[in-house]
Amino acid sequence: MKHLISITDLDKEDISYILKKAEEFEDVAMGKRKLRILEGKILGNLFFEPSTRTRMSFEVAMKRLGGDVINMTAQEASSVAKGETLADTIRVVSGYCDAIVIRHPLEGAARFAAENSSVPVINAGDGAGQHPTQTLLDLYTIKKECGRLDGITIALMGDLKYSRTIHSLIKALALFEMKIYLISPEALALPDDIIEDVGGEIKRAKLEDVISEIDVLYVTRIQKERFPDEEEYRKVSGSYRITAETLKKAKDSMIVMHPLPRVDEIHPSVDATKHARYFQQSFYGVPVRMAILSEVML
């Protein structure tokens, strides 16, 4: 059976295959073409942690392909959590549906779920761990908007220490021999062991030094909770905020990405520039998740 637990379970070929498949579903995702290949199939959404976007985009992807969805919300999950083990919940729910999407606060929960499931399990985020469908839609965005994946120069900016989006993504970027710049406050730097793990061309940098060189600027949120006090947070976060002004020296073709939701790290003035791609990126979550769902269920 096929599960999707970690991006590191996929090699370059697997990734390219999923992205290619996603492309074939794009018009279906937009509602321009009807396709019913998952008719009669049911997806179980198990969200032990709140999520709107990820949950909705899985639901849309499933429905656009003619399938049905059952949902367990974070609220229902918390009452389940009191009485029942995750193992038991999975054993029960996998009897109700043809695939499970899980988000859970504990790292490794999705892999454990897969071990207890009789149907394929897709990881939609396990604590600070993995979020492979986000990574795949990020790669899809780069491929579509930059025309290629190999040899891209990308800057990752913001909280590189705690962001699971970044940790998942960076491993995949290295597969495509991208040149990676890391832009973050000292306290939120990418841990050294991850840099070593990833290998390849990675450098710490300042945005102003690399802005004219990069093809992609990937921005993530800096969370207040990561700082000892408000004052420190304000000092630091201010310099990791981008505006239309910040992007003046960028190449015309440079794109700005963000996993959303944003708070104030991307100023609304950027939305109207030719660089903004974060809403497009979030739409791409639909065809990519269609590709994944059809891959695990058919």
Add this chain to the structure above:
Amino acid sequence: MKELVVSKIREGTVIDHINAGKALLVLRILKIQPGTDLTVSMAMNVPSKKMGKKDIVKVEGMFIQDEELNKIALISPNATINLIRDYEIERKFKVQPPEVVEEVLKCPNHACISNAEREPIKPRFYIKTEEMKVTARCHYCGRKIENLDDYIS
């Protein structure tokens, strides 16, 4: 003949060249706990030509499985095993770190599912050895352990 630090046994398992101070951890790995019926003797910090100081553990009347013994490599990659029959060494080998261990190590990551109390889950680790340094990676959360001594369950 060489003098034995601990008395001779007729039959059983001798674990030699244990890194000094680790004998108790060896017992823990072998799940030999207080209350055991086995006759176990132990020598700590005995002089050794090769290692300066070493520990030795002898378990009488029992031939411990190789698979169990190899787990000792996690904390003492130089340990040697002597299986004794009729007071003689019948077989001798150096421990080899296993590729995967279950229920030997505990994940240091509190947010790891393998530490969830009521789940029916066996902590599972992938073992890597580089230049005699042994490290482990959690099957569930991917956390790497460098100092394995601290996480023997």
